[in-house]
Amino acid sequence: MALFGKLRERLFKTSxxxxxxxxAVVREGGTEEPAEVASSEAPRPERPQEPSRPEPSQPAPPAAPPSEVPASPAPQEIPQAPGDGIRPATPAEVPPVGSPPPTPSPLTDTPPPGSDQPAPQPETRADAAPSGLIGRLFGRGAPAAAPVVRRTLDDExxxxxxxxxxxxxxGVETSLRVTANLAESHLGRRVSTAEVKMLLAEEIARIMEPVxxxxxxxxxxxxxxxxxxxxGSxxxxxxxxxxxxxxxxxxSVVIAAADTFRAAAxxxxxxxxxRAGVPVLTAPQGTDPASLVYDAMTKAQEDGADLLMIDTAGRLQNRADLMExxxxxxxxIRGKDPxxxxxxxxxLDATTGQNAxxxxxxxxxxxxxxxxxxxKLDGTARGGVLVALADSFGLPIHAIGVGEKIDDLAPFDPADFARALTGADPA
Ligand SMILES: Nc1nc2c(ncn2[C@@H]2O[C@H](COP(=O)(O)OP(=O)(O)OP(=O)(O)O)[C@@H](O)[C@H]2O)c(=O)[nH]1
Incomplete structure (x- = not known):
C-alpha cells in the first residue's frame, strides 16, 4: 500500500x-452553493509553495539548536533528506521524489485491527469528490456540479x-498559531470542508517541515x-x-540491553x-548498566560495527536515579569515544497526548x-500532539511508529502526515 494510504488508514482515529x-464546523454554519459559484469564490490559497513564512509573529520552529546536537564528527557528506540518513521505512513505501501522488486509501477503509473506531461516516458533498476540488482548482469543474457547503471564515x-x-x-498555542495563519490568508472568504482541510494541512506541514x-x-x-x-513508550x-x-x-548493528533492571525487558x-538478525548484548539482571555499555562499546569497536544501539531504562519515578x-x-561511552x-x-508514545x-x-x-x-500513531486520536511537539521544541522527528510489526516504522513526511491528520485529500 502506498505510504499515504497506509498512514491515512493507520491514523484513522485522529484523522x-x-x-x-x-x-461539522463548516456544515453547521455554512450554506449550500452551486459548485460553479463556489469555484470562483474560493480560489486556491495563494502560498501553497512557499517553503516558509519568515514573519516575526509566526516564527518557524527553530532547527535543533547546536547545543542539543551531540558533539560528534561531521556527518557524511550525503545530500539532505531523503539521502542524509537512513529513511526508516521499507524502500517500497517511500514514493520517489517527483513521482505521481499515491492513491489515497478510501475513507471507508477498514479501521486498523484492534481499533474500536466506528465505521467512517460518509463524506459530505463538499468532500465527496476530490476530483471535483482538484478539477475546480485547475479550471476543470466536475460535470455533475453538485452543490457545495461553504461557510464564511470569520472569527466565530x-x-x-x-x-x-x-x-x-x-495544544492551545499551536492551534492558535495555525488558525491565525489561516485567518491571515483567508479571513472573510467562503470555504468548503475540503478547502479547510487542505489549508490546515498546508499550515501544519509548514510547521513540521523543518523537523x-x-x-x-x-x-x-x-x-x-x-x-x-x-x-512502555x-x-x-x-x-x-x-x-x-x-x-x-x-x-552492521549491535544492540545493548542496558535496562538491566527488568529481566522481561x-x-x-x-x-x-x-527478528532483526542483530546481536543483542545482555547482562544478568541487576548488573550496572554502565558496565554492560562498556562491554558493548568494546565489542562494537572490536567488531567494527557500524552502529551500536543502546536501550535504556525509563523509570521516571526516581528521576535522580535515572539521571545518574x-x-x-x-x-x-565518552571514555571510549569522546x-x-x-x-x-x-x-514518545502518541497515546499519552499532551503528556508527551x-x-x-x-x-x-x-x-x-x-x-x-x-x-503508536496508529489507532490513537491524539496524533495532533506531534504538531505541538514540532512547534514547541523544534527537535528533529526521525520516524513514526504505526504498528507493532517490524516494518511499521515510517519516515516522517510532514505533508503526508498533515494530510492524513486533517483528512485532506492527497496532493
Ligand atoms: N500499536 C503500536 N504499538 C506499539 C508501537 N510501538 C510499540 N508498541 C507496543 O507498545 C508496547 C511497549 O513497547 P516496548 O517497545 O516494549 O516499550 P519500551 O519503551 O521498551 O518499554 P519498557 O521495556 O517497559 O521500557 C508493546 O506492546 C509494543 O508492541 C507502535 O508504533 N504501534
Whole structure:
C-alpha cells in the first residue's frame, strides 16, 4: 500500500475525529452553493509553495539548536533528506521524489485491527469528490456540479476550528498559531470542508517541515545511538525496527540491553534482535548498566560495527536515579569515544497526548536529546500532539511508529502526515 494510504488508514482515529470536527464546523454554519459559484469564490490559497513564512509573529520552529546536537564528527557528506540518513521505512513505501501522488486509501477503509473506531461516516458533498476540488482548482469543474457547503471564515468559525484542533491534542498555542495563519490568508472568504482541510494541512506541514529529518549517519564506527524514553513508550520495539532497517541498508548493528533492571525487558529486546538478525548484548539482571555499555562499546569497536544501539531504562519515578544512570552511561561511552553518543533519541508514545510535551522537557534535562521517534500513531486520536511537539521544541522527528510489526516504522513526511491528520485529500 502506498505510504499515504497506509498512514491515512493507520491514523484513522485522529484523522477521522479531526476530519469529522472540521466537517461539522463548516456544515453547521455554512450554506449550500452551486459548485460553479463556489469555484470562483474560493480560489486556491495563494502560498501553497512557499517553503516558509519568515514573519516575526509566526516564527518557524527553530532547527535543533547546536547545543542539543551531540558533539560528534561531521556527518557524511550525503545530500539532505531523503539521502542524509537512513529513511526508516521499507524502500517500497517511500514514493520517489517527483513521482505521481499515491492513491489515497478510501475513507471507508477498514479501521486498523484492534481499533474500536466506528465505521467512517460518509463524506459530505463538499468532500465527496476530490476530483471535483482538484478539477475546480485547475479550471476543470466536475460535470455533475453538485452543490457545495461553504461557510464564511470569520472569527466565530476560527474559534470553532481552534477548538477542534485543540481536541486533537495539538495544544492551545499551536492551534492558535495555525488558525491565525489561516485567518491571515483567508479571513472573510467562503470555504468548503475540503478547502479547510487542505489549508490546515498546508499550515501544519509548514510547521513540521523543518523537523522532518531522518536519523543522521556519521562516519564514526560505531555510531552510538542512545535510546531513551519512559517505560512502555516503545523503545525496545523501535530499536528492533530501526536495527532491521539499518541491517537491510547493509549496516552492521549491535544492540545493548542496558535496562538491566527488568529481566522481561532484556528478553523482549532479544526477541527483537532475533527478528532483526542483530546481536543483542545482555547482562544478568541487576548488573550496572554502565558496565554492560562498556562491554558493548568494546565489542562494537572490536567488531567494527557500524552502529551500536543502546536501550535504556525509563523509570521516571526516581528521576535522580535515572539521571545518574544515564549520566554514568554517557561517561562510559565518552571514555571510549569522546564524540559519542552521536544520537540520543527520545521515544514518545502518541497515546499519552499532551503528556508527551512534559516528557520531552524532562528528558531534555536528563540527557542531550537530539531527535524524536513517536510511536503508536496508529489507532490513537491524539496524533495532533506531534504538531505541538514540532512547534514547541523544534527537535528533529526521525520516524513514526504505526504498528507493532517490524516494518511499521515510517519516515516522517510532514505533508503526508498533515494530510492524513486533517483528512485532506492527497496532493
Ligand atoms: N500499536 C503500536 N504499538 C506499539 C508501537 N510501538 C510499540 N508498541 C507496543 O507498545 C508496547 C511497549 O513497547 P516496548 O517497545 O516494549 O516499550 P519500551 O519503551 O521498551 O518499554 P519498557 O521495556 O517497559 O521500557 C508493546 O506492546 C509494543 O508492541 C507502535 O508504533 N504501534
Amino acid at each position: 477521522s475525529k479531526l476530519g469529522d470536527g472540521l466537517d 468559525m476560527l474559534e470553532e476550528l481552534e477548538e477542534v484542533l485543540i481536541q486533537s491534542d495539538m 522532518a529529518r531522518p536519523l543522521p549517519l556519521y562516519p564514526s564506527r560505531p555510531q552510538v545511538v542512545l535510546i531513551v524514553g519512559v517505560n 516503545g523503545k525496545t520495539t523501535t530499536i528492533g525496527k530501526l536495527a532491521s532497517q539499518f541491517r537491510d541498508a547493509g549496516k 532484556v528478553e523482549q529486546l532479544q526477541v527483537w534482535g532475533d 544512570e544515564l549520566a554514568k552511561i554517557v561517561r562510559v 564524540d559519542a553518543p552521536h544520537n540520543t533519541v527520545l521515544v 510535551l512534559s516528557q520531552v522537557k524532562t528528558f531534555k534535562e536528563l540527557s542531550d536529546v537530539s531527535g524524536l521517534v513517536m510511536t
